[in-house]
Amino acid sequence: ETGVTQSPTHLIKTRGQQVTLRCSSQSGHNTVSWYQQALGQGPQFIFQYYREEENGRGNFPPRFSGLQFPNYSSELNVNALELDDSALYLCASGSLDYNEQFFGPGTRLTVL
Amino acid sequence: AQSVTQLGSHVSVSEGALVLLRCNYSSSVPPYLFWYVQYPNQGLQLLLKYTSAATLVKGINGFEAEFKKSETSFHLTKPSAHMSDAAEYFCAVSDMAGTALIFGKGTTLSVSS
Numbered sequence: 001e002t003g004v005t006q007s008p009t010h011l012i013k014t015r016g017q018q019v020t021l022r023c024s025s026q027s028g029h030n031t032v033s034w035y036q037q038a039l040g041q042g043p044q045f046i047f048q049y050y051r052e053e054e055n056g057r058g059n060f061p062p063r064f065s066g067l068q069f070p071n072y073s074s075e076l077n078v079n080a081l082e083l084d085d086s087a088l089y090l091c092a093s094g095s096l097d098y099n100e101q102f103f104g105p106g107t108r109l110t111v112l
Numbered sequence: 113a114q115s116v117t118q119l120g121s122h123v124s125v126s127e128g129a130l131v132l133l134r135c136n137y138s139s140s141v142p143p144y145l146f147w148y149v150q151y152p153n154q155g156l157q158l159l160l161k162y163t164s165a166a167t168l169v170k171g172i173n174g175f176e177a178e179f180k181k182s183e184t185s186f187h188l189t190k191p192s193a194h195m196s197d198a199a200e201y202f203c204a205v206s207d208m209a210g211t212a213l214i215f216g217k218g219t220t221l222s223v224s225s
Contacts, residue, residue, distance in 0.1 A: 004155075006155075033213075035213075040218075041218070042202050042215030042216055042217050043202070043213070044215070045207075045211075045212035045214070048211050048212065055211055056207075056211035058212060090156065092156075092213075096210060099161075099206055099210050100158065101158075102158065103156040105154055105155040106155045
């Protein structure tokens with residue numbers, strides 16, 4: 001059992017809107033990473049946070065932003081939503097010491 | 113740059129048969145390699161990981177994988193498939209900073225009775 005939780009489970013937005021997704025990390029972990037998984041594809045790395053600072057970023061535009069809080073919970077914010085943003089968004093918590101990431105169940109975002 | 117290639121987007125086996133899911137990697141440094149499983153409408157569950165301690169890695173649910181540097185491969189096997197093994201399987205490599213996981217496109221495993 002990973003202990004990583006995400007909310008909401010599902011979300012429907014319209015193009016141009018903004019969305020905030022939330023993640024609660026597993027106890028004892030110090031990194032939080034976000035991934036986008038389009039239908040039929042493998043997850044793609046968006047960014048990672050470590051000690052409340054961005055610690056690496058994938059090939060995603062600045063309208064994808066995040067926060068990590070002192071209790072290691074995290075938010076993913078996406079502005080100016082586009083149809084292609086429709087995907088499963090996965091949060092993963094882990095430890096840089098052990099190079100492991102444990103995934104939450106994901107948030108399914110649909111942009112209409 | 114690190115990358116992984118999963119050969120075969122769909123593999124079908126009979127219950128009790130050998131499962132073999134193929135993964136080849138590209139890495140300029142000794143890699144950290146992972147196999148994850150994803151059941152429908154769920155997140156990813158770690159099956160096993162390779163961190164250079166041993167070339168044969170045993171994971172959960174009877175799965176194992178063998179790291180072969182000469183073939184740049186990290187294939188996943190299970191001696192006897194069970195119906196509950198039907199899922200999507202992803203091979204992944206850690207980037208050089210140990211920050212991002214780089215995933216393959218996945219292999220769907222179907223198990224028939």
